[in-house]
Amino acid sequence: MTGRQPPVDYIARTRAVYSSLGYPPYRWVANEPLASLAHTGKPQNEWRVGLVASGGIYALGQIAFHHRDDFSYREIARDTPVEDLRTTHFAYDLADSRQDPNVVFPLETLRDLAAEGVIGEVGANAYTFMGGIYSARRVRDVLAPALADRLVADAVDVALMVPV
Amino acid sequence: MQRDVVRHALDLIRDATVPGTVTELDYRWAPDDAWKDGVMRGDSRQERIDTPQYQCAEDASLADPECPTCVWLAPGVGEGA
Known part of the structure; x- marks a missing residue:
């Protein structure tokens, strides 16, 4: 079938895949209530923007992520050349991210927007981790607070979260 | 396109009035949607x-075994290693 289709029904297909593998029904994480909305009070062109991405990005010289519930993170300096960025992940097609890491980690894009004056600057460091961690509790109680602490320490005004 | 997508994301952060706001952008992944037929049709x-x-x-040979920018986190309270 070609032409326009409705959005992919990921929930139904995830359930079907898990069922076909003999797993119990997939349990979706529900984070309630939603976090409250807070605005910076600054114009966008003064924002210091943080970047957090779950696509398994690491920089040359760093230890790569492993693929089995790795809940470590990597600190990547904002001036890291794109040529030094790498991706590893067990659950998405890496062909495009290895050709252009900006598709999962738009660090260079943010640098360009800062140079154009759209935002003030990029946070001193970006943070990356390995998505597909099966323990939602570890993400909620350990990884997410650690990343939040780093963003606060970097004094960013907003943080752009890029999942895969 | 990447620049525009990120720009839209930043604008959403600026303009959203309620949590959970979603903005649909006028970009298509491919000229048609045939690719959707194959998504998650098995365990890839x-x-x-x-x-x-x-x-x-x-990359492995160039990795710093002490890697000061690789941060390992201890398990949460009540969890094993």
Whole structure:
């Protein structure tokens, strides 16, 4: 079938895949209530923007992520050349991210927007981790607070979260 | 396109008035939607190996074993290693 289709029904297909593998029904994480909305009070062109991405990005010289519930993170300096960025992940097609890491980690894009004056600057460091961690509790109680602490320490005004 | 997508995301952060706001952008992944037929029609995940998985072998040889920018977190309270 070609032409326009409705959005992919990921929930139904995830359930079907898990069922076909003999797993119990997939349990979706529900984070309630939603976090409250807070605005910076600054114009966008003064924002210091943080970047957090779950696509398994690491920089040359760093230890790569492993693929089995790795809940470590990597600190990547904002001036890291794109040529030094790498991706590893067990659950998405890496062909495009290895050709252009900006598709999962738009660090260079943010640098360009800062140079154009759209935002003030990029946070001193970006943070990356390995998505597909099966323990939602570890993400909620350990990884997410650690990343939040780093963003606060970097004094960013907003943080752009890029999942895969 | 990447620049525009990121720009839209930043504008959403600026303009959203309620949590959970979603904005649909006028971009298509491909000229038609045939690719959707094959999404998640089976388990395409790789084996979940618990050793570092480098993009290329050279990366492993260049990795700093002390890596000060690699942050390992202790398990949460009540969890095992």
